[in-house]
Amino acid sequence: MNTKPEPPTDPQRFGWRHLLSIAAALAITLMIVALRDDLRDLNALGYAGAFLAMLIGNATVILPVPGLIFVFLLGGTLNPLLVGLAAGPGAALGELTGYAAGFGGSAVIDDWPAYHAVEGWMTRYGPIIISLMAAVPNPLFDMAGIAAGALRLPWWQFLLAAWIGKTAQGLLVALAGFYSIGWVEGLLR
Numbered sequence: 001m002n003t004k005p006e007p008p009t010d011p012q013r014f015g016w017r018h019l020l021s022i023a024a025a026l027a028i029t030l031m032i033v034a035l036r037d038d039l040r041d042l043n044a045l046g047y048a049g050a051f052l053a054m055l056i057g058n059a060t061v062i063l064p065v066p067g068l069i070f071v072f073l074l075g076g077t078l079n080p081l082l083v084g085l086a087a088g089p090g091a092a093l094g095e096l097t098g099y100a101a102g103f104g105g106s107a108v109i110d111d112w113p114a115y116h117a118v119e120g121w122m123t124r125y126g127p128i129i130i131s132l133m134a135a136v137p138n139p140l141f142d143m144a145g146i147a148a149g150a151l152r153l154p155w156w157q158f159l160l161a162a163w164i165g166k167t168a169q170g171l172l173v174a175l176a177g178f179y180s181i182g183w184v185e186g187l188l189r
Contacts, residue, residue, distance in 0.1 A: 050074050050083045051090035054170065058094030061101050061142055067091070068137060068173050075174030076181025083174040088167025095134070095162045098142045102149025118143040122151055127161035134165025135172075 045052065050071055057067020067087075074083045118140060121129045126148075133144045148158045 046074070046078060047082055047086040050086040050170070050174075054087040054090035054166070055094040058091045058166070059097045060094075061098050061146075067094075068169075071170055071173045072177035073181070075177030080174035080178035081171065083177075084171030085167065087170030087174065088163055091166035091170065092134075092159055092163035095141070095145050095166070096155070096159065098145025099149040099155060099158050102146035103152070105146070105150070118147045119151065122147040122153070126153055127157050130158060130161035131165040131168075134162045135168040137169065 053067040053070035055067075057070075067090075071083060071087045118129075122144065130144055130148060130153075133141045145158070145162070
């Protein structure tokens with residue numbers, strides 16, 4: 001079974017589906033940026049707050065929203081394993097906006113140098129690259145999601161790979177919060 005994405009063989013025509021995907025990704029990003037001050041209330045929601053913070057933080061395309069800060073803080077006050085397990089699925093679902101932007105913008109992003117750097121990796125290794133890049137906080141993951149969408153990697157493969165990587169990331173950040181929150185509190189006093 002070949003799970004590697006195949007690059008589209010013909011140039012993608014820019015149609016209504018492309019426009020709708022790009023518009024949805026941009027609308028979600030703009031809404032999150034506009035409501036960023038209200039996101040501070042997510043801490044009171046506990047594990048659901050970890051899920052929502054990561055969903056919202058990862059739903060932005062290119063513009064960073066600090067969802068990992070919530071995971072770090074909640075890891076220091078709640079069970080860090082449960083915080084990480086709640087954060088991972090939220091982050092993976094949020095990353096679907098990057099995938100949608102790539103799916104919709106495949107006719108537009110061909111000129112982006114960062115896209116071509118990730119495209120080669122995605123063509124050869126697909127879901128493995130997604131999982132590895134998702135596990136490490138880095139700005140290139142949006143490019144991986146965009147490349148996965150543009151290369152038409154099946155959405156469920158993208159979501160599964162992102163879930164694995166983002167859950168590992170959430171667990172590590174929550175555990176870091178658990179083991180260092182006392183030290184951080186001491187610095188703030």
